[in-house]
Amino acid sequence: MEAFQRIADESTDPVYPGSRAAGTEGYADSVDYVAGLLRNAGYTVTLDPVPVTFFRPSTLSQVTPTAAEHPIAIATGSGYGTFSGPVIPVDVNLSGDRVNSSGCEAGDFAGLDFGGPTDIALVQRGTCSFEIKARNAEAAGAEAVVIFNQGDTIGGGDRLGVVSPTLGAFQAEGPVVGTSFAAGEALARAGSTALIDVQEPEQRTDYNVIAELPGENVDNVVMAGAHLDSVTEGPGINDNGSGSAALLETALLMAKSKTPNTLRFGWWAAEEEGLVGSRDYVAGLSQAERDRIALYMNYDMVGSPNYYLGVYDADESTFPAPVVVPEGSEAIEDVYEAYYTKVGQPYDDSEFSGRSDYQAFIQSGIPSGGLFTGAEVRKTPEQQAVWGGTAGNQFDPCYHAACDDIANYDAGALEVNSDLIAYAMLHFGYSTEAVNGVPGKKVPGPAFTLPAPAGPEGTFAGGGGGLAHDHVHDHDHERESA
Incomplete structure (x- = not known):
């Protein structure tokens, strides 16, 4: 963890210094x-190239x-x-129900002067698609x-925050x-001028570490x-230095192990840009290579400062999964x-x-x-009674922020989860029979018998399990304006 902080601190990246974001020096x-x-521990290491799209900061400045x-x-x-120029509102509705058809018809622009060299059209979400408005x-x-x-x-939805337009074809x-x-209200004021700066992204190459x-x-x-990158805002010590460090510690401890099953570790590039590294890795495997993978365990944010101890709900006992959960995950x-x-x-x-x-x-x-200790969702009083911390605060108050630094993790939670990550790797290294039916062996040494699970605490008031439904890791965007 300290090494990842030091790497971020020493980064002199010309665009995103102080981070370990995809495409950067960090x-x-x-x-x-x-x-x-x-490599020093004796592993054969593969640096798996991953194409990433590198975005420079873009700005919308009202002058x-x-x-x-x-x-x-x-x-x-x-x-x-x-472009720097006048902002011209197009049939916007800032009061009442705010229902509008701003920019949906060519006639909405009639009588407006777009004859200047740098005119900026201001249109409001509503009625028709973003594509029609932009066209x-x-x-x-x-x-x-x-x-x-x-x-x-x-x-009951929220159409107040930043909208992410999609323009179709x-x-x-x-x-x-x-x-x-x-922002639209402010820009719609008479006499508004603004500066818009959108830089063309670059194609760069990062690497997964396998x-x-x-x-x-x-x-x-x-x-x-575990994903190795941070967001551009900061060093990413909990997200996801915690998972990366715990996995690295496990790999180093197991470097001389001789397990019946093959062990493979991956540190993923550009997760924060849309799961790019892991998707690229799996897409590059043949079906035969995929069939060789008995199971995959994921560690993303395992030391949140206001933590709970979460386990991905593969049996859907609490949260019906929006995806098909493969047999054996339970x-x-x-x-x-x-x-x-x-x-x-x-x-x-x-x-x-x-x-x-x-x-x-x-x-x-x-x-x-996999394991998870919470992100932007706020801890409930019931959860505080179980895990301590502060009710009403986010599980990680510095989630995706510059303050996700070396002070932003809970050492106790990380220690517990690091031990579990190592145990799970050793356990399945000896036998995956419960997952895929392949016979295995008992782990040597003193018996370590696992009891039946005590059952989840069941303290969540709503969905997500510490991860909001609009959590940016999945990079979903609204596709229609209405």
Whole structure:
């Protein structure tokens, strides 16, 4: 953990210093650090190249009548460039129910002067698709388009925050960006001018780090992984230095082990950009290679400062999964829960949503499981009674923020989970029979009998298990404006 903090601190990346984000110097140094320790321990290490799209910071700055920086989301299909000019509202509705058809018809632009060299069209979410709004604005002569959220709460939903437009098959010539309703209100004021800067992304190459310890059975592979990158905002010590460090410690401790099954460890690139590294890895495997993987275990955020101890709910006893959970995954959950019971640690279910690096594995039918200690969801009083911490605060108050640094983890939670990560790797290294039916052996040494799981605490008031349904790891975006 301290090494990952030091790597971020020493990064002089020209775009995102102080981070270990995909495509940066900090990520490259993280790869070198992990790979170097593994090689020194005797592992054969593969640096698996991963193409990543590197985005430079984009901005939406209001210049007049009051200077302000507004939040921004780049539309799919957006053009690029820097434009500074007048902001021209197009049939927007800022009051009442805020129902509108802003930009849905060519006639909405009639009588508006888009004859200048850098005119910015301001349109509101509502009625028609983002694509239609952007097409009409560009056809009217706008050099850039800002789409702000509608500002209502239809069906109990929230249309106040930053909207992420998708433009379908349309490729705009100029920038098309989304922003919040509050930003739209400010930009709609008379005399508004703004600066939009959207830089064209670069294609760069990052690397997954793969290390393998051959066992007696090379056709029965036990695999575990953790993403190695951070977000651009900071060093990413809990997310996901915690999982990366715990997995690295396990690999180093097991370097001289001789297990019946082959052990494989993976540190993934560009998880924060949409699970890029793990998806690329699984996509590059032949069906025969996928069939050799008996199971996959994922460790993403295992030391949250205001933690709970969560286990992916493979048996769907608490959370119906929005994905098909491969047969055998329940046996992985059972081992985690039995271990927590053995060491006297309460645990709970975490939604098996497919929103981290295990997604590509379960989509390929590979049994999977994992641990999680919470992200942006707030801890309930019931959870505080079980795990301590502070009710009303997020499980990780520094989630995806600059303050996710060396002070942002709970050492006790990380120690418990690090021990469990090592135990699970050893347990399945000797036998995956409960997962895929392949006969195994008993772990040598003093007997360590796991009891029946005590059962989850059942303290969650809502879905997600510590991970909000709009958690950015899955990078979902709204596809229609209505």
